[in-house]
Amino acid sequence: MAVGSSKITPLQVVQGVRIGVANAGIKQTERPDVVVFEIDSQASVAGVFTKNAFCAAPVHIAKKHLAVAENQGRARYLLVNTGNANAGTGQQGMLDGELCCEQLAKKVDARASQVLPFSTGVIGELLPTDKIISVLDTAIGSLEADNWENAARGILTTDTRIKGHSIAFEYQGKTITMTGISKGSGMIKPNMATMLGYVACDAEISPDLLQTLLSNASNKSFNRITVDGDTSTNDACMLIATGKSGVQVSEQNPELLNLFVTHLETLMLEIALQIVRDGEGATKLVQVVCEGANSTEEALQVAYTVAHSPLVKTALFASDANWGRILAAVGRSGVENLNVDALQIYLGDVCIVENGGRAVNYTEEAGSAVMKKEEILIRICLNRGAVEDTVWTTDLSYDYVSINADYRS
Amino acid sequence: MAVGSSKITPLQVVQGVRIGVANAGIKQTERPDVVVFEIDSQASVAGVFTKNAFCAAPVHIAKKHLAVAENQGRARYLLVNTGNANAGTGQQGMLDGELCCEQLAKKVDARASQVLPFSTGVIGELLPTDKIISVLDTAIGSLEADNWENAARGILTTDTRIKGHSIAFEYQGKTITMTGISKGSGMIKPNMATMLGYVACDAEISPDLLQTLLSNASNKSFNRITVDGDTSTNDACMLIATGKSGVQVSEQNPELLNLFVTHLETLMLEIALQIVRDGEGATKLVQVVCEGANSTEEALQVAYTVAHSPLVKTALFASDANWGRILAAVGRSGVENLNVDALQIYLGDVCIVENGGRAVNYTEEAGSAVMKKEEILIRICLNRGAVEDTVWTTDLSYDYVSINADYRS
Numbered sequence: 053m054a055v056g057s058s059k060i061t062p063l064q065v066v067q068g069v070r071i072g073v074a075n076a077g078i079k080q081t082e083r084p085d086v087v088v089f090e091i092d093s094q095a096s097v098a099g100v101f102t103k104n105a106f107c108a109a110p111v112h113i114a115k116k117h118l119a120v121a122e123n124q125g126r127a128r129y130l131l132v133n134t135g136n137a138n139a140g141t142g143q144q145g146m147l148d149g150e151l152c153c154e155q156l157a158k159k160v161d162a163r164a165s166q167v168l169p170f171s172t173g174v175i176g177e178l179l180p181t182d183k184i185i186s187v188l189d190t191a192i193g194s195l196e197a198d199n200w201e202n203a204a205r206g207i208l209t210t211d212t213r214i215k216g217h218s219i220a221f222e223y224q225g226k227t228i229t230m231t232g233i234s235k236g237s238g239m240i241k242p243n244m245a246t247m248l249g250y251v252a253c254d255a256e257i258s259p260d261l262l263q264t265l266l267s268n269a270s271n272k273s274f275n276r277i278t279v280d281g282d283t284s285t286n287d288a289c290m291l292i293a294t295g296k297s298g299v300q301v302s303e304q305n306p307e308l309l310n311l312f313v314t315h316l317e318t319l320m321l322e323i324a325l326q327i328v329r330d331g332e333g334a335t336k337l338v339q340v341v342c343e344g345a346n347s348t349e350e351a352l353q354v355a356y357t358v359a360h361s362p363l364v365k366t367a368l369f370a371s372d373a374n375w376g377r378i379l380a381a382v383g384r385s386g387v388e389n390l391n392v393d394a395l396q397i398y399l400g401d402v403c404i405v406e407n408g409g410r411a412v413n414y415t416e417e418a419g420s421a422v423m424k425k426e427e428i429l430i431r432i433c434l435n436r437g438a439v440e441d442t443v444w445t446t447d448l449s450y451d452y453v454s455i456n457a458d459y460r461s
Numbered sequence: 462m463a464v465g466s467s468k469i470t471p472l473q474v475v476q477g478v479r480i481g482v483a484n485a486g487i488k489q490t491e492r493p494d495v496v497v498f499e500i501d502s503q504a505s506v507a508g509v510f511t512k513n514a515f516c517a518a519p520v521h522i523a524k525k526h527l528a529v530a531e532n533q534g535r536a537r538y539l540l541v542n543t544g545n546a547n548a549g550t551g552q553q554g555m556l557d558g559e560l561c562c563e564q565l566a567k568k569v570d571a572r573a574s575q576v577l578p579f580s581t582g583v584i585g586e587l588l589p590t591d592k593i594i595s596v597l598d599t600a601i602g603s604l605e606a607d608n609w610e611n612a613a614r615g616i617l618t619t620d621t622r623i624k625g626h627s628i629a630f631e632y633q634g635k636t637i638t639m640t641g642i643s644k645g646s647g648m649i650k651p652n653m654a655t656m657l658g659y660v661a662c663d664a665e666i667s668p669d670l671l672q673t674l675l676s677n678a679s680n681k682s683f684n685r686i687t688v689d690g691d692t693s694t695n696d697a698c699m700l701i702a703t704g705k706s707g708v709q710v711s712e713q714n715p716e717l718l719n720l721f722v723t724h725l726e727t728l729m730l731e732i733a734l735q736i737v738r739d740g741e742g743a744t745k746l747v748q749v750v751c752e753g754a755n756s757t758e759e760a761l762q763v764a765y766t767v768a769h770s771p772l773v774k775t776a777l778f779a780s781d782a783n784w785g786r787i788l789a790a791v792g793r794s795g796v797e798n799l800n801v802d803a804l805q806i807y808l809g810d811v812c813i814v815e816n817g818g819r820a821v822n823y824t825e826e827a828g829s830a831v832m833k834k835e836e837i838l839i840r841i842c843l844n845r846g847a848v849e850d851t852v853w854t855t856d857l858s859y860d861y862v863s864i865n866a867d868y869r870s
Contacts, residue, residue: 105799106792106817140788142818175785176819285789362771362857366865376584379549380694383515390514408515409551410585448771450862456775 054212055329055337055426055446063200064218066231066252068092068294071199073206074187078135078180079173084206086184088156088191089130089250095294097127098263099168100270102287108139108175109149111286114168117153125259128166130290131156132248133173133184134209134235139285140176148179155185159192172209172235172248172286204233207248210455211237215326219319223308226299228255232319234289236327237279249274249289249323255312256295261302265316266291273320276443278359279331289320328444333451336368337427339444344395346437350387354432355443357385365448368428373419375404382432391436398431399423463621464738464746464835464855472609473627475640475661477501477703480608482615483596487544487589488582493615495593497565497600498539498659504703506536507672508577509679511696517548518558518588520695523577526562534668537575539699540565541657542582542593543618543644548694549585557588564594568601581618581644581657581695613642616657619864620646624735628724632717635708637664639724643698643732646688646741656683658698658732664721665704670711674725675700682729685852687768688740698729737853742860745777746836748853753804755846759796763841764852766794774857777837782828784813791841800845807840808832 069091073084091097099118101111118127131152138145153167171179204214216233232251257265266289274289293301301312329337340359345351358364361381367374378397383390397405400422404414422428478500482493500506508527510520527536540561547554562576580588613623625642641660666674675698683698702710710721738746749768754760767773770790776783787806792799806814809831813823831837 104789104792105794105796106788106801137785140785140814140818142816145818175783175789285785285792362861363865366862369862370866372866374584376546376549376694379515380513380584383513383694385514387514392515405549407551409549409554448862450859452771453775453778453857453859453862456772457779457781 055334058213060214060216060326061218063204063216063231063233064220064229065197066229066294067197067254067296068095069252069292070195070197071203072191072193072195073199073202074190074194076133076183076187078133078183083208084202085134086187086191087132087203087206088188088195089203090195091128091130091292092294092296093126093128095292096125096257096259096262098125098259098266098291100266100289102284104285106140106285108137108171108285109141109145110138110169110171111288112146113149113153114170114288117165117168120165123165127168128162129156129160130168130170130250132170132207134207135173136171136177136179137173137175137286138171138179141178144178148181151181152179152184156188159188168290170248170288172207172246175285200231200233203250207233207235209235209237209246210332211235211330213326213330215323215330217319217322219315221311221315223299223311226297228253228297228299228312230315230319232323234323234327237330237332246284247274247287247289247327249320251290251320252292252294254294254297256298256300257293258302262291262293265313269313269317269320272317273324277324277328278356278443278445279328279334325444328446331446332455333449334446335449336447337444338368338446339429339442341429341431341440341442342434343431343440344434344436345439345441347439348441350437351439351441352443353387354382354385354434355441357381358430358432359443359445362448365446368423368447369449371420371423373399373416373423375399375410375419378430379405387434394435396433396435398433400429464743467622469623469625469735470627472613472625472640472642473629473638474606475638475703476606476663476705477504478661478701479604479606480612481600481602481604482608482611483599483603485542485592485596487542487592492617493611494543495596495600496541496612496615497604499604500537500539500701501703501705502535502537504701505534505666505668505671507534507668507675507700509675509698511693513694515549515694517546517580517694518550518554519547519578519580520697521555522558522562523579523697526574526577529574532574536577537571538565538569539577539579539659541579541616543616544582545580545586545588546582546584546695547580547588550587553587557590560590561588561593565597568597577699579657579697581616581655584694609640609642612659616642616644618644618646618655619741620644620739622735622739624732624739626728626731628728630720630724632708632720635706637662637706637708637721639728641728641732643736645736646739655693656696656698656736658683658729660699660729661701661703663703663706665707665709666702667711671700671702674722678722678726678729681726682733686733686737687765687852687854688737688743734853737855740855741864742858743855744858745856746853747777747855748838748851750838750840750849750851751843752840752849753843753845754848754850756848757850759846760848760850761852762796763791763794763843764850766790767839767841768852768854771857774855777832777856778858780829780832782808782825782832784808784819784828787839788814796843803844805842805844809838
């Protein structure tokens with residue numbers, strides 16, 4: 053199951069990035085499971101990674117390679133495999149990840165530290181390095197600029213749809229193009245999830261600024277989505293700026309910088325929401341807004357408590373306007389000195405809670421009408437401050453249980 | 462579904478407590494849905510209540526009545542209804558709750574403040590006071606000492622089993638008897654849940670000491686169980702000490718006090734675990750122990766993150782030794798500076814994680830053998846401190862979704 057249309061915009065070429073794919077048979081499917089990105093030597097590369105204490109070997113390696121001084125915030129290759137997360141694999145996992153980087157580097161005449169590895173799939177099994185290495189020539193041989201859709205397919209695991217989006221915009225007669233793809237379906241929670249994202253643009257941006265832009269945009273997109281509250285050991289989102297458009301984005305040009313940020317956030321939110329729409333077993337896309345909070349922490353505390361509540365999520369699945377469960381979730385969110393008489397809760401435009409109880413004008417019909425929709429807005433107004441934040445989630449269906457009870461069998 | 466046997470020990474009479482039941486037809490079942498406890502005028506009564514900010518009208522009223530100075534920590538009647546939680550009902554809910562207390566008080570010649578009300582069921586609908594009041598005479602007319610099993614049945618909602626336990630022990634030739642019943646199945650989390658508990662004993666205990674004993678024992682039982690992480694607006698656990706045994710429990714007699722505490726904790730843990738075994742859709746009883754923590758907070762942070770993880774819970778349902786999901790949950794639990802190389806994770810006696818990855822001697826067969834059992838122990842050794850704590854939970858099954866997607870329909 054998934055929410056809404058599976059159609060995505062055509063994925064546009066970004067000059068300075070070529071992509072190759074291959075099927076190493078890591079997981080027995082006919083889908084490609086190895087993807088190689090080749091990045092122009094002048095490009096800047098930034099990354100954000102999972103905060104899980106058990107972060108996987110490829111995350112350790114990618115962070116380390118990205119920080120190698122002589123690379124100066126650049127990387128030449130991204131090597132992605134699905135089917136095996138190379139997580140919980142201890143020292144052998146590190147050796148295996150490094151080995152794959154070295155083998156790819158040797159074939160393309162680069163340094164191993166210029167290759168960043170990414171793995172997603174089952175945790176705790178050793179990476180089948182032989183299988184991956186054996187298809188590197190195939191992947192390299194298929195490198196093409198117009199290969200984003202194959203890449204989007206090649207990074208999927210339990211996803212039922214490919215995820216991607218492109219935006220092109222003009223600035224002083226020149227066109228800047230950005231294209232991004234993502235994968236993720238379960239184990240989705242802030243601070244990245246079983247989530248991989250690759251976004252490239254042809255603007256010229258310094259590595260430091262690029263890292264800042266990526267971190268900020270992640271906090272408005274990938275770090276605000278949640279399917280089941282579980283965060284993964286492997287999540288990463290990479291942002292590449294090739295400079296091939298000849299347009300330079302920098303803090304010296306705030307107008308262009310703002311324009312770029314707006315488009316980047318739009319693109320990243322779009323591919324993040326595609327993940328939520330394809331959430332495991334999802335039948336609804338649910339936006340939870342908490343406004344009038346004293347701080348971002350407080351707003352997120354409330355929004356996530358509602359978004360993670362199994363009782364709220366099963367009610368959403370049943371299209372049941374069981375607003376009492378939303379109220380109970382807000383009540384247990386742990387906000388200090390919460391004045392329940394002062395807050396309101398809305399389902400779409402329908403006020404469901406005010407003055408500590410069911411809103412006077414609320415009717416079951418009005419609530420049900422909202423709950424029947426495929427995309428639902430839950431809005432909590434705390435009325436105690438000026439901060440607002442938003443998270444996106446799904447409902448909890450039979451299929452979520454089915455997918456996750458059967459995943460390894 | 463439920464875990465283990467549904468048999469409970471015979472529930473013994475506690476002198477000084479009589480119980481009456483009636484069917485008010487609040488929810489259309491043939492089960493009684495109104496229960497009245499009559500308590501001896503010399504008895505002490507203590508209570509612990511939900512910490513949900515949206516706590517229900519009966520919780521407000523029960524706390525207020527218990528605190529009325531002239532009652533001196535005593536109450537004469539407990540009035541329980543199921544089918545309607547009188548929560549999220551605003552000012553009218555308070556009036557309705559008080560009305561029921563007044564009506565009962567009038568019939569038994571007590572003050573309204575000597576009656577403590579308890580409600581559980583659907584949130585946000587006004588309490589059908591007429592229905593409740595109309596059966597008060599029936600409930601009063603059926604007051605009997607040997608009525609605990611009917612009471613246990615009368616307080617159920619989505620539960621599939623009655624829950625109760627009795628313990629009797631000797632001290633210097635005299636017998637102390639304690640009997641408790643509970644209800645709860647979903648919306649179960651620490652700080653009480655859609656959980657009601659009523660425990661009575663015939664020891665003589667001052668109200669202040671009784672309150673301390675109840676709070677402490679709750680933190681080793683009811684406040685350590687979780688089915689879905691949702692906490693309710695209505696939870697309460699009451700402890701009654703009638704004094705009818707003629708045995709006085711006080712701080713002046715530490716030997717007897719310790720003996721009493723041990724038995725009270727045993728009884729409360731038993732009726733708490735009966736709730737978990739009957740958790741909505743439960744097929745497993747799962748004990749999560751975190752040891753070697755620096756603090757109780759840290760131990761609980763880890764234990765609850767594992768216990769609430771939908772991915773861990775679906776793997777438990779599938780009897781899948783997907784230890785990677787346990788590892789990932791520990792990794793995201795938010796413990797500061799967690800050294801993943803120093804910790805171990807066990808499934809039963811089987812070490813599954815050490816040195817940052819899968820334990821060297823671990824085999825899938827050994828893990829599967831543990832996961833196939835109906836009662837499963839997950840033990841996480843952080844190896845950074847001396848504190849240990851435990852929580853109990855269930856798996857996440859199709860039936861959990863089914864029960865909660867259909868509850869109001």
